[in-house]
Every structure is written in C-alpha cells, then in structure tokens.
Amino acid sequence: MAAADPEHVAWLTERKLARAWPTCWNATANANGVRSDFRVSHSTWGGSTWHTYHLADVARVAGAIADGTAALQPHWRNDTPEAKLLDQHLRRKNLPGAIGCALVIAVALAIVVTIVVLSWNDSSSSYSPPSYWH
Structure with a gap:
C-alpha cells in the first residue's frame, strides 16, 4: 500500500520550476512523472488557476537530468x-x-x-x- 502524501508537502509553481531547470521544464516534468496539481485562487476579479509541481519529484528528476538518465528530448530544451x-x-x-x-x-x-x-x-x-x- 502506497503511503499518502502528507498535508505539508511543498509544491513548486511553474516559475520556480523554470528557475530550477532553466533549459527545460514543462515537457520534462510530464515525461519523467513529476506529480502536478492545479491550484485555484479566487478574487474580486474572478478565479486564477496555475500548475504546481511536487518538490520531491522535481528533486528526483533534477538528479536524473544531472546523471543523464532523465527522459529528455533535444527539442524540449531551449538551448x-x-x-x-x-x-x-x-x-x-x-x-x-x-x-x-x-x-x-x-x-x-x-x-x-x-x-x-x-x-x-x-x-x-x-x-x-x-x-x-x-
């Protein structure tokens, strides 16, 4: 039985993920199984939604990118x-x-x-x- 995620798990926004992986982030996260979630914020002007990414998964894939074992296509990178x-x-x-x-x-x-x-x-x-x- 898989352990449930605790309530205090840190999630990264797209901007923070882009800073962590400056050359590739969105497709790499999807291809390497990084858990993501939509967050919603409501204000006077309506609702805003944005993607967040699981911090532990981001760290795992960052190590795989450094090792060269991550699923990473050349056209996903911006360099x-x-x-x-x-x-x-x-x-x-x-x-x-x-x-x-x-x-x-x-x-x-x-x-x-x-x-x-x-x-x-x-x-x-x-x-x-x-x-x-x-």
Missing part, C-alpha cells in the same frame, strides 16, 4: 539547435495572427478616434452663448 529551429518555426507560423490582431486593434482605435472627433466637433458647433435677457 539546443533543434529547439531554436522549432521556436523560429512557431514564430513564423504565428506571425499572420499577430499581424491580424494588430490590424484589428488599429482599426478599432481609428473608429473610436473618429467618433470622438466627430462628436467633439458637433458639440462645439451647436454652442450658443448664454442669454442675459431679463
């Missing part, structure tokens, strides 16, 4: 030629979407500016000075 090629490919693939998003924002901004300018000009042309007739 290999394969990863740089994949990153360039993804940037080229996402470029049309980024350009389209920028155009939509520019058009929306132009429409808002036009409406504001037109409404400002209309309100200034219908201005009449106050009458002091008694």
Whole structure:
C-alpha cells in the first residue's frame, strides 16, 4: 500500500520550476512523472488557476537530468539547435495572427478616434452663448 502524501508537502509553481531547470521544464516534468496539481485562487476579479509541481519529484528528476538518465528530448530544451529551429518555426507560423490582431486593434482605435472627433466637433458647433435677457 502506497503511503499518502502528507498535508505539508511543498509544491513548486511553474516559475520556480523554470528557475530550477532553466533549459527545460514543462515537457520534462510530464515525461519523467513529476506529480502536478492545479491550484485555484479566487478574487474580486474572478478565479486564477496555475500548475504546481511536487518538490520531491522535481528533486528526483533534477538528479536524473544531472546523471543523464532523465527522459529528455533535444527539442524540449531551449538551448539546443533543434529547439531554436522549432521556436523560429512557431514564430513564423504565428506571425499572420499577430499581424491580424494588430490590424484589428488599429482599426478599432481609428473608429473610436473618429467618433470622438466627430462628436467633439458637433458639440462645439451647436454652442450658443448664454442669454442675459431679463
């Protein structure tokens, strides 16, 4: 029978895991059996969810990475030629979407500016000075 995890087990956030394994973290954690959990925080503006990773598993896999026994593919790392090629490919693939998003924002901004300018000009042309007739 497996022992249950105690309540005081430390969990690492994605940011801390990325600092612990700067060249590879997300796919490596998944491939090497690092236990993960979603944490939820509720606030006035809604809920936030984030991944956390089991500290003992992170330490175990860090040792396996140092020993060279961890499941680690070249394209998972961010310091290999394969990863740089994949990153360039993804940037080229996402470029049309980024350009389209920028155009939509520019058009929306132009429409808002036009409406504001037109409404400002209309309100200034219908201005009449106050009458002091008694």
